[in-house]
Amino acid sequence: MKELAAALSAFSGIVCLCIGFYVSLEGSYRLVKGLFLFITFFLFLWGFGDAMVATSSSFSAKVFWTKFQGWGELLLIPTYLLLSLYFPHPTQLLPAGRTRRLALAVICFVPFLFGLYQLYFGEMLYAAYLPGDSPYGIDVVRTPFFWFITVLAFAMILGASLRYLVEWRKSLSRHSRGGLLLLGLAPLPMLLANLAQALKLSHFISTPQFGILFAAMIGYGIMRYGLFVDVRHVARRIALSAVALGANLVVYTGLSAVYYHVLAIRNTKVLFPLLLVSAVPFMILYGMETAWIRRAYARLSGRKTEREGYLLAQLGDSIRRLRNLEELSEEVTRNIREIMELNFCAIFGKKDEVFELLHHSAHHAHVTGILEDMKGALRLWRIMGGYAFSDGKGGVDGMVQVDTAISSRGALLQFLGGGVFRIYQGDGRAWENRWDSDDYGMAYILPLVAGGEEVGLLAVGNHVGGEKLTVEELNFLVSLSPQLAVSLSNSSLLQEVLEYGRRLRELVRNIGSAQERERARISRELHDGLVPQFLDIIFRVESMEKEMEGPLREGLRGIAEEARSAVRDLRAMISDLRPAPLEVLGLRKSLSNYLERFAVESGIRSSFVWREVPERLDPLLEVNVYRVVQEALNNVARHSGADAVEVAVIGGEGALTVSIWDNGKGLSVPVTQRTDEGRMGIRNIEERTELLGGSMRLESRPGAGTRLVVELPIFTAGERLSHGDRRHSVGSGG
Numbered sequence: 211m212k213e214l215a216a217a218l219s220a221f222s223g224i225v226c227l228c229i230g231f232y233v234s235l236e237g238s239y240r241l242v243k244g245l246f247l248f249i250t251f252f253l254f255l256w257g258f259g260d261a262m263v264a265t266s267s268s269f270s271a272k273v274f275w276t277k278f279q280g281w282g283e284l285l286l287i288p289t290y291l292l293l294s295l296y297f298p299h300p301t302q303l304l305p306a307g308r309t310r311r312l313a314l315a316v317i318c319f320v321p322f323l324f325g326l327y328q329l330y331f332g333e334m335l336y337a338a339y340l341p342g343d344s345p346y347g348i349d350v351v352r353t354p355f356f357w358f359i360t361v362l363a364f365a366m367i368l369g370a371s372l373r374y375l376v377e378w379r380k381s382l383s384r385h386s387r388g389g390l391l392l393l394g395l396a397p398l399p400m401l402l403a404n405l406a407q408a409l410k411l412s413h414f415i416s417t418p419q420f421g422i423l424f425a426a427m428i429g430y431g432i433m434r435y436g437l438f439v440d441v442r443h444v445a446r447r448i449a450l451s452a453v454a455l456g457a458n459l460v461v462y463t464g465l466s467a468v469y470y471h472v473l474a475i476r477n478t479k480v481l482f483p484l485l486l487v488s489a490v491p492f493m494i495l496y497g498m499e500t501a502w503i504r505r506a507y508a509r510l511s512g513r514k515t516e517r518e519g520y521l522l523a524q525l526g527d528s529i530r531r532l533r534n535l536e537e538l539s540e541e542v543t544r545n546i547r548e549i550m551e552l553n554f555c556a557i558f559g560k561k562d563e564v565f566e567l568l569h570h571s572a573h574h575a576h577v578t579g580i581l582e583d584m585k586g587a588l589r590l591w592r593i594m595g596g597y598a599f600s601d602g603k604g605g606v607d608g609m610v611q612v613d614t615a616i617s618s619r620g621a622l623l624q625f626l627g628g629g630v631f632r633i634y635q636g637d638g639r640a641w642e643n644r645w646d647s648d649d650y651g652m653a654y655i656l657p658l659v660a661g662g663e664e665v666g667l668l669a670v671g672n673h674v675g676g677e678k679l680t681v682e683e684l685n686f687l688v689s690l691s692p693q694l695a696v697s698l699s700n701s702s703l704l705q706e707v708l709e710y711g712r713r714l715r716e717l718v719r720n721i722g723s724a725q726e727r728e729r730a731r732i733s734r735e736l737h738d739g740l741v742p743q744f745l746d747i748i749f750r751v752e753s754m755e756k757e758m759e760g761p762l763r764e765g766l767r768g769i770a771e772e773a774r775s776a777v778r779d780l781r782a783m784i785s786d787l788r789p790a791p792l793e794v795l796g797l798r799k800s801l802s803n804y805l806e807r808f809a810v811e812s813g814i815r816s817s818f819v820w821r822e823v824p825e826r827l828d829p830l831l832e833v834n835v836y837r838v839v840q841e842a843l844n845n846v847a848r849h850s851g852a853d854a855v856e857v858a859v860i861g862g863e864g865a866l867t868v869s870i871w872d873n874g875k876g877l878s879v880p881v882t883q884r885t886d887e888g889r890m891g892i893r894n895i896e897e898r899t900e901l902l903g904g905s906m907r908l909e910s911r912p913g914a915g916t917r918l919v920v921e922l923p924i925f926t927a928g929e930r931l932s933h934g935d936r937r938h939s940v941g942s943g944g
Contacts, residue, residue: 215414216264222418223257224459226250226425228452231496233429242432245293249286249428253421256282260418263346270476272348273339278482279418280329287363288318290397290428294370297432298377298390318366325359335359367397392431399423450507454499458492535559535701539568542694546670547571550683553671557694558590559702560666565590568666573674590667596629597655608632610645610653621688626653652678656687658695665699740780748773796825797832798859801839805857812847814872819858823866824924831922834898835859835868842870842918845891850874850916861924868920877910895920 230250234243259279266272292315328334334355342349374394378387399420406415465488469475475484539557547555554572558565567588590599593609600607613627629645658666668691672678679687748770755766795803798820809816827835839857846855852874860867892908895918899906904922 213265215416215419216261218419219257219264219416220261221257222420222422223254223261224456225422225452226253226257228455229422229425229429231455231500232451233432242293242297245289245296246428246432248289249293250425252282252286252289253418253425254282255279256286257418257421260416263348269339269341269348271470272346274481276339276348276350277329280326282418284322284326284329284359285319287366288315288322291318291366291370293428294373294393297393321359321362325355328355364401367401371395371397389431389433392427396424396427396431399427450503451500454496454503458496458499462489462492535568535698535705538697538701540571542697543569543571547573550670551674553674554669555671556669557698558667558669559698560664563591565667596626604634606631606633612655621659621691622657623684623688624655624657626655654679654684654687656691658691658698660692660695660699663699665695665702668694744773744777744780748777797827797835798823798825800836801857801859804836804840805843808843808847814847814852815854817854817856819856819860821858821860823859823861827866827924831866831902831924834902835866835922838868838895838898838920839870841891841895846870846872846874846916852915864924866922866924868922869917871915871917873915876912876914876916877908892918 227250230247234247256279259275259282262275263272263279266275325335329336334353336356337351337353340349340351341347371394374390378390378394400417400423403415403420404417407417466485469481469484469488475481539559543555543557546552548571552573554570556570557568559568560566567590570588588599588601588606590597592598596609596611598607598609608629608631610626610629613625615622615624617623627646631643631645633641633643635641653669653671656668656670657664658668668687670679670687751766751770751773755763755770758766801820802818805816805818808814826832843855843857846852850872852872855870855872858867858869858871860869896906899920899922902922904920906918906920908916908918910916
């Protein structure tokens with residue numbers, strides 16, 4: 211039994227130190243991590259010394275280890291008190307100023323440091339050490355100063371516990387209350403064990419044996435208050451840390467045995483500093499050893515790392531390809547929820563101070579499945595202590611409460627603890643559901659920040675089975691958030707560019723339509739106004755000509771001929787302003803007639819190809835194709851020196867290809883470098899092509915003729931804007 215009791219004390223000390231190192235690596239509060247690490251270190255010294263007292267064979271060794279465990283027993287108490295004064299927030303009892311608070315800390319330690327001095331170099335704490343019949347084989351003669359230290363220690367412990375319990379009663383956060391309650395009740399197991407030891411209820415119960423409960427309750431209370439970790443995560447990380455620490459302690463214990471038994475160093479003034487110095491390399495190497503063991507564990511277990519790696523690959527592939535905002539948010543939410551096996555996952559985009567639901571993926575059994583059809587309608591905005599939401603139509607609204615927010619690697623991770631959903635069913639009736647994390651699971655919100663600006667929110671729930679997310683999973687989401695934020699920002703910018711482009715194209719098309727309407731109006735005004743007036747003038751001049759003789763008659767005849775020429779020019783201008791045959795004959799027949807007239811007027815042989823093109827197209831498309839051919843043939847007649855030209859209009863797969871070829875002299879200078887009218891004509895064709903969302907290319911070599919190819923999207927009346935938008939939308943591939 212004595213060996214079992216010693217083993218329990220040593221095991222308790224080792225596990226306490228493991229817990230301390232674990233919290234120091236994972237916790238969020240630097241000062242608290244340091245204080246707690248000291249607490250566990252003192253528990254380790256106390257437990258290890260207690261075990262060595264029980265197992266040492268010589269009386270002198272028992273005296274040495276009794277003094278050794280005093281380091282942990284005496285310094286543990288003021289450290290726990292300081293922890294309560296600073297965590298979770300500094301008490302109002304603390305004086306203002308860092309120097310004064312440090313002075314208070316020193317005052318707390320002074321009696322116990324003095325007691326430690328008396329333990330080694332005086333007799334005010336223990337008057338004498340005597341062999342005893344207890345399982346430990348040693349008794350001490352206690353002094354009044356010992357009882358003063360004992361009463362002071364109990365007062366400090368009870369004061370620290372009382373502070374945590376007061377905070378527990380005042381706290382409104384359920385998770386914070388859980389952490390504070392654990393911190394307040396942590397000393398209870400050790401106090402009960404101390405009472406049992408003092409009353410000699412058992413010869414094998416010692417106070418440090420219960421230090422593991424003390425450390426576990428404080429450590430888990432700190433982590434629960436700050437990170438809401440689960441027991442599985444804590445147990446796994448502590449076990450991995452214990453492997454590294456256990457190996458170090460085995461080596462360190464063997465080294466201590468060599469000092470004491472082999473080298474026969476029995477002088478405590480030499481042995482104890484030597485042991486402390488020898489412990490430094492082990493403490494330095496501990497972090498590297500733990501990291502190596504965790505990597506080895508990750509390679510052996512592998513499943514979770516592989517799953518997260520697959521998720522990163524999927525998201526990287528989704529983000530790398532050029533996607534619009536809807537496709538990106540849909541794929542990201544689905545991948546995160548399915549691969550991490552979550553209840554739900556949602557992405558909100560920020561617009562002004564309001565967050566709009568971009569996409570939401572939920573497990574079919576989860577309550578938030580009712581939000582699946584609210585893409586683009588559900589809006590979220592911050593309120594005091596949480597978020598409010600509404601669909602903007604009076605159908606759904608409510609609020610959720612932020613229980614705690616934690617800053618991790620520059621990201622603010624928010625934990626939602628409860629809320630209210632209201633669904634209005636009409637006739638003044640509403641279905642209300644109170645959401646609580648105990649019933650429906652925890653929910654988390656992670657703001658997405660890119661370039662120092664918040665661009666959206668990522669909201670996720672627990673696992674489908676109800677398990678909370680582990681710290682690794684939360685850290686994984688935090689690590690993922692910058693990449694997701696940048697992608698969301700880029701997609702939002704792309705969406706804005708596409709929207710601006712759509713509006714610009716719509717505006718340009720409206721301007722083009724307005725220009726054609728104005729041309730038609732001017733054409734009608736000329737046709738109905740000036741042409742009849744010129745004809746009337748011609749008629750009168752001809753009438754006067756018949757009555758005149760001699761030179762006057764010849765002059766009137768010349769005036770009539772000039773008037774007829776003006777009418778011909780006016781009719782050509784009217785035809786250029788609005789090709790009248792388009793409205794009656796359509797594009798095919800109008801182009802055919804125009805080419806016949808062009809061949810007669812220019813003397814250039816002309817051929818026409820029309821294949822797989824709908825008979826009637828949108829009027830704007832027909833007018834612009836006619837204008838493109840007209841402008842191109844004008845350039846051929848003026849600049850090419852050709853004797854043959856071919857015009858081909860070919861349709862297929864939603865595109866219309868207009869090709870104008872001539873066998874002229876070609877271009878010796880690129881069109882962009884020319885300054886004549888030919889360059890202006892090509893520029894006019896480019897503008898008309900861009901207006902309709904098409905493309906143009908010019909193929910020419912000196913002496914080999916010229917080919918102008920214009921590709922335009924085919925659309926009939928009513929399809930103009932929708933087709934243009936489809937052409938400019940973002941595809942699924944990169």
